[in-house]
Amino acid sequence: MRTIWNFLVPSLLLALSFTPRADAQGSKLVQSTRAPTGGVPAEVLVVLAQEESGKIDPELKKLTALRRPPFNSFRSMKVLSKPKVKLVPGRDAVVSLPNGRRLKLALLQIMPDGRFKMKVSINRPEKADYLPLLQVVASAGDPFFVAGQTYEGGTLVVGVTVDPKKTLQLP
Amino acid sequence: MESSKTEQERLQMFFDGELSSEEAEAVRRQLEDSPEGAAELAAWQAIRDGIREVSDPWPDAVDSDELFARIEADIRAPAVERNSRESMPALRVVPGGRERRVWGGVAAGLAAAAAILLAVLTLPEEGTTPGMVRGSKVVAVDFGEYAGTVFEVEGGAGQPLSVVWISDEEVAIP
Numbered sequence: 401m402r403t404i405w406n407f408l409v410p411s412l413l414l415a416l417s418f419t420p421r422a423d424a425q426g427s428k429l430v431q432s433t434r435a436p437t438g439g440v441p442a443e444v445l446v447v448l449a450q451e452e453s454g455k456i457d458p459e460l461k462k463l464t465a466l467r468r469p470p471f472n473s474f475r476s477m478k479v480l481s482k483p484k485v486k487l488v489p490g491r492d493a494v495v496s497l498p499n500g501r502r503l504k505l506a507l508l509q510i511m512p513d514g515r516f517k518m519k520v521s522i523n524r525p526e527k528a529d530y531l532p533l534l535q536v537v538a539s540a541g542d543p544f545f546v547a548g549q550t551y552e553g554g555t556l557v558v559g560v561t562v563d564p565k566k567t568l569q570l571p
Numbered sequence: 572m573e574s575s576k577t578e579q580e581r582l583q584m585f586f587d588g589e590l591s592s593e594e595a596e597a598v599r600r601q602l603e604d605s606p607e608g609a610a611e612l613a614a615w616q617a618i619r620d621g622i623r624e625v626s627d628p629w630p631d632a633v634d635s636d637e638l639f640a641r642i643e644a645d646i647r648a649p650a651v652e653r654n655s656r657e658s659m660p661a662l663r664v665v666p667g668g669r670e671r672r673v674w675g676g677v678a679a680g681l682a683a684a685a686a687i688l689l690a691v692l693t694l695p696e697e698g699t700t701p702g703m704v705r706g707s708k709v710v711a712v713d714f715g716e717y718a719g720t721v722f723e724v725e726g727g728a729g730q731p732l733s734v735v736w737i738s739d740e741e742v743a744i745p
Contacts, residue, residue, distance in 0.1 A: 464727040470736070471724070513704050531737055532715040538707035542726060544733040548719065 439486035
């Protein structure tokens with residue numbers, strides 16, 4: 401019987417050491433409010449949505465939120481660009497929009513629950529800001545949208561997804 | 572009560588074939604006189620026929636007396652020394668290291684199973700990080716010279732996703 405324990409206990413301890421620590425990443429994010437070294441990756445999805453019948457870009461099929469009201473009034477959607485940026489606290493990340501305006505993103509804080517607090521603005525060259533200030537709290541992989549700008553007979557839908565993981569997941 | 576018990580015993584002996592032919596005939600007539608008795612008799616006959624039918628395939632060649640005599644003889648015979656490797660290789664006791672290796676394998680298997688179970692139980696749901704709140708939420712907004720609104724749409728996982736809808740036409744200030 402002692403022989404069993406001589407093998408079983410070390411084996412279990414070894415096995416436990418290889419067991420995925422489910423709370424590892426979460427607790428790290430909870431305890432740290434600083435952005436990871438090198439910044440937090442984010443993706444800006446720029447979509448031209450139109451009410452005229454047309455195709456829905458295959459890239460958007462997984463983005464089920466765009467099939468719900470009020471987005472479902474658009475009969476065609478085309479991904480115009482999908483730039484990736486790194487969000488570093490204290491430094492604005494700028495994305496040029498197809499209408500000449502600039503989307504500015506800034507990471508303000510990683511919340512205790514792991515979500516990201518961001519500041520967003522959309523500026524017009526030589527004019528007052530189109531969207532002077534927007535503060536959003538978002539969890540990794542979950543986008544928020546800014547829509548309503550007219551462009552080429554349609555409407556621009558801008559989705560911003562922050563995801564500290566390597567692969568960005570569309571919800 | 573006593574008579575009933577005796578009657579029951581008599582019936583049992585009848586069904587077991589332990590009564591004399593006269594007694595058996597008397598019991599049979601008695602049973603056949605009443606519907607209940609006739610039914611009981613029929614049931615017992617059916618059982619007896621069934622048993623006979625089942626036991627028929629067993630050939631008479633099986634001599635039970637001889638069989639029991641052989642069993643008894645084997646029991647009384649002196650124990651045979653069975654230390655020959657050829658006689659019982661499957662029951663050979665393997666001392667020392669191999670036994671330990673066997674138990675070690677069992678223990679390792681148990682540990683692996685426990686690890687798999689723990690991994691399954693503690694594996695985070697795909698696409699989520701434990702302790703995190705899903706979705707996005709607007710905490711502050713300034714539409715400036717434009718009109719706008721904030722609402723939510725449901726994401727693929729049912730999480731709320733914020734949508735800021737801002738008009739592209741400047742609001743005329745009166």
